[in-house]
Amino acid sequence: MNRIECERPGGPDVLKLATAPHPEPGAGEVLIKVAAAGVNRPDVLQRMGVYAPPPEASPILGLEVAGTIAAVGSGVTQWRAGDAVCALTPGGGYAEFCRTPAAHCLPIPAGLSLSEAAALPETAFTVWGNLFDRGRLAAGETVLVHGGTSGIGTMAIQLAKAFGATVIATARGDDKCAACRALGADVAIDYAATDFVAAAMAATGGRGVDVALDIVGGDYTARNLAALGMNGRLVLVGFQRGPAATVDLTMIMRKRLVITGSMLRPQSHDEKAALATALRTKVWPLIESGLIRPLINARFPLAEAAAAHRLMESSAHIGKIVLTVAD
Numbered sequence: 001m002n003r004i005e006c007e008r009p010g011g012p013d014v015l016k017l018a019t020a021p022h023p024e025p026g027a028g029e030v031l032i033k034v035a036a037a038g039v040n041r042p043d044v045l046q047r048m049g050v051y052a053p054p055p056e057a058s059p060i061l062g063l064e065v066a067g068t069i070a071a072v073g074s075g076v077t078q079w080r081a082g083d084a085v086c087a088l089t090p091g092g093g094y095a096e097f098c099r100t101p102a103a104h105c106l107p108i109p110a111g112l113s114l115s116e117a118a119a120l121p122e123t124a125f126t127v128w129g130n131l132f133d134r135g136r137l138a139a140g141e142t143v144l145v146h147g148g149t150s151g152i153g154t155m156a157i158q159l160a161k162a163f164g165a166t167v168i169a170t171a172r173g174d175d176k177c178a179a180c181r182a183l184g185a186d187v188a189i190d191y192a193a194t195d196f197v198a199a200a201m202a203a204t205g206g207r208g209v210d211v212a213l214d215i216v217g218g219d220y221t222a223r224n225l226a227a228l229g230m231n232g233r234l235v236l237v238g239f240q241r242g243p244a245a246t247v248d249l250t251m252i253m254r255k256r257l258v259i260t261g262s263m264l265r266p267q268s269h270d271e272k273a274a275l276a277t278a279l280r281t282k283v284w285p286l287i288e289s290g291l292i293r294p295l296i297n298a299r300f301p302l303a304e305a306a307a308a309h310r311l312m313e314s315s316a317h318i319g320k321i322v323l324t325v326a327d
């Protein structure tokens with residue numbers, strides 16, 4: 001089969017099309033004939049050599065796919081060869097065939113193409129697990145979503161709105177702010193032109209937000225804590241401005257704040273399976289009703305994975321980037 005290999009850590013040009021034997025599904029796994037694979041920022045970090053895959057995971061890039069089940073491993077009863085699925089993968093998505101646990105697959109939501117469905121799993125699992133499980137976002141609350149036009153942000157805005165929250169999003173520039181509003185954000189802040197803390201305070205009548213979902217980290221941490229109201233929760237899922245932060249502990253105590261976060265990839269088989277179950281019951285019906293849709297910015301053939309990475313690193317995209325692998 002064809003797959004994308006990373007010759008060595010480096011820029012997008014280290015991504016090369018190569019051939020390899022197709023993988024066999026192990027016990028409890030399915031083998032998916034990949035139609036499309038989502039591109040995510042962690043793929044870029046892995047390619048650069050700063051985000052190593054877990055020891056047992058495939059070293060091939062690609063954390064989400066959609067396609068057709070080609071074979072099932074022993075003990076798999078919920079899927080059969082020929083079923084169309086989208087799936088979270090432990091890596092290996094940039095390939096014509098990819099194996100993943102059967103419990104991490106979901107049906108293609110009615111009305112979505114395979115390439116649209118390939119853009120769902122990584123952001124849906126991440127946002128559900130962080131905004132709702134860890135962040136405890138509830139209807140009637142206000143959430144600050146940083147990077148509203150990122151893959152994560154586009155899913156977070158839509159999910160938060162669908163579950164009754166008021167959404168304040170940050171993004172760079174007028175076009176990205178307009179895109180956030182089109183996705184449902186009540187307020188969009190151009191973080192390059194406006195202090196997001198002051199803007200979030202103004203938008204909440206000085207009360208502060210209930211939850212902040214952050215992909216920025218670094219010096220944003222103290223500012224996020226300042227933007228939170230009483231009993232607020234800061235949920236960290238990325239640290240594009242660095243993993244270290246200095247914060248005012250008295251603010252945490254005075255406002256009774258919670259700082260939490262998580263990484264999806266190192267979580268256990270069962271934790272990811274529980275997320276899949278929650279998504280299937282709570283989120284898939286909203287996708288099928290048309291309330292939530294993956295926003296696809298660009299599609300590239302598998303062989304042009306380097307171009308897909310160049311686009312992601314330019315941050316010119318709004319929404320998701322997808323590799324098309326087969327018709």
Ligand SMILES: NC(=O)c1ccc[n+]([C@@H]2O[C@H](COP(=O)([O-])OP(=O)(O)OC[C@H]3O[C@@H](n4cnc5c(N)ncnc54)[C@H](OP(=O)(O)O)[C@@H]3O)[C@@H](O)[C@H]2O)c1
Nearest residue numbers: 040041126147150151152171172215237238262263264315
């Ligand atoms: N914890 C997890 O399990 C998990 C899973 C998946 C992804 N992630 C993380 O989530 C983040 C987004 O991933 P993705 O795949 O959605 O990437 P993506 O689509 O490439 O989004 C990254 C976005 O970050 C925005 N950004 C950069 N600096 C910013 C700032 N100071 N304020 C607001 N936005 C800023 C950029 O938009 P602008 O042009 O507007 O700056 C860029 O579009 C990454 O940090 C990734 O590592 C975490």
